[in-house]
Amino acid sequence: MNKNIGLVLLTVLMMFPQIVETIYSPALTHIAHGFRVSPEEASQTLSLYFFAFAFGVVFWGRVCDIAGRRPAILGGLLLYSVASLIALFSRLFEVLLVARMLSAFGAAVGSVGTQTMIRDTFQGTALARVFSVMGIALAVSPGIGMLAGAALTRFWGYQGVFAGLALLAATLIGWSVIKLPETRPENVKTAPLMQTLAKMIMDRGIWRTAFLVALFNINLFSYYQLAPFHFAKSGLSPEMLGYSGLLLTLGVGIGAWVNKFMLKRNANSAYLVLLAAITSIIGSIVIAVLLMINSKSFMWPMLLIVMAYGIAIPNILASALAHYSDRLGTAGAVLGLFYYLLLACGLALAGWNQHLGIVLMCSSILALPLAFNAYFRGR
Template identity: 25%
Template structure:
């Protein structure tokens, strides 16, 4: 496979997980009414999806280092299809949670391998560039998902969204069976037990810092996605209007990832991450400031989210590349740690915020600022996992 073909297939295999995460966001209010639960209960669906999405990556990554990427990916996609079937067969809230858990357990394979496949083929500045391409492509699914979800819910009800996900999962599984080729040759695989493999990767100080930045950034990102619909609905907006506002920050994530690809060979890792941190902090402050002015609250929520997304788009491909670069034979394990910890942390963060007395814009802005502050703190040490390619 050419580099471009590998990028396209990587984006496609992650599309199911990305769409599952955001497809139902504009329909949360209608889903809560149909399922006879409170609006506060719907963000838990994302938590039940993200926790297994994170946990199972710890299994898929080392397995793919030992047995290859292809069989692990196909097994995961098949599990995802099963989760979608469960939700459609028994459309009640408890089964929605269980089915989301199974879906997350399945798409964890793609979430883990999307970081490993690029390392199988590229290194150095080229690795940053191609990870940037993947990040840009992955953003297409969240851009389309809320629009598709809002339309499907409005015309056919909330169950139609999961029928769509089932069909999408089956199509992508078929595409991978026919076109995806193994990227990890037999001679590069290793049989090291799982625990020593994780110890080997975690021993690297640069990896731990990149991991910390990814976890903190993703926690803020996923919190914003989970509560945006609830906060925007307080401004008397329809599900279609909410879906349009929800996707406005996403092109800025695309722009951040594009900047990472364009500057991979001329900017240092540290310089790119410094600019990413500035975007995260500025976005959090704007969300927080908007909450203190009623007429500008919604504008601050959307614009602040855009800046935060831009910072995340720049940070993700750079931090991912810097983290996996030192591990050519353990890239599956390293990728599993990155994806697993980030998504597990994000899921637990969502479950934790469900215990808060209330979720409003000041609370959201404060939590985003705390996440951005952690990124800055992890950036302070000077040593990097990747060599400095430019100025």
């Protein structure tokens, strides 16, 4: 096993799926106008993205176990680059949807591939701390994506966004070819997919994990999905939407720092997830009230929402596959399938509802009993 794993490159690769999605967010209103579709239809591109992402996680997870971690990551990045070029030159909304789904399928390798490589190399407390550091890095992702997307949209419209995405993927391909090691253990067990799927379907702990990950991600991505249209209705510019990404960066960063601080003092992971769920409910209630009175300051309580995300996600993921150490790639793929399908369904409902406050309240309230259950089981 290669201990010189190259955490800088892996960190960028783990950030990649989130960055490329948040770059896309400021372009949603331009896409709705350019392709002459409704906000509801434009919003659904995000839910379709995650449906394809879910199946990409399964595919690349299997490739990780069968062919190796490095070939999987290179293949996913190449597919993403090609799909971004298709989106760049598309003239029909249906072609754009297909291109977005292909790009999501490729981007999924940034999630399952990097998590598998990290789990190859670290275990126990060290693994939790690495995921905590990754959480801090992920905190930067929304700010980078939103600001870059706003700038590209301002100067070149949604075409500039897709050109930038293709260039980013090509850059990561070159970097990975030169620097990315192979961490696949020599004695790795390529577990049968259907056997692993059947085992995990019957695992209540896996479903609790999948729902928690999905619900906290719905809170985050529903903002990227719905906020552009709330900003437009309030007369706020796409640049302001981009700057709001800095606020999200601050919030996730604070949450990740709090998480790291508490872990160093041996705080219980389940307790931190419960704390995050309560924090998320408080933030969602405030946002719902502000949107009801048409206040333009609704983005400020998002600090609480994204702080909760920064605290919860590293703790949920770090212990998610403790009982599947003999099949990490395949198990990680199946887990990803579960929570990304749940996320896609949640975002489809959010796109239909078009009310950010209601979406945040529902997902936060649903997360609370799951967090309580995990906490009391871990005591």
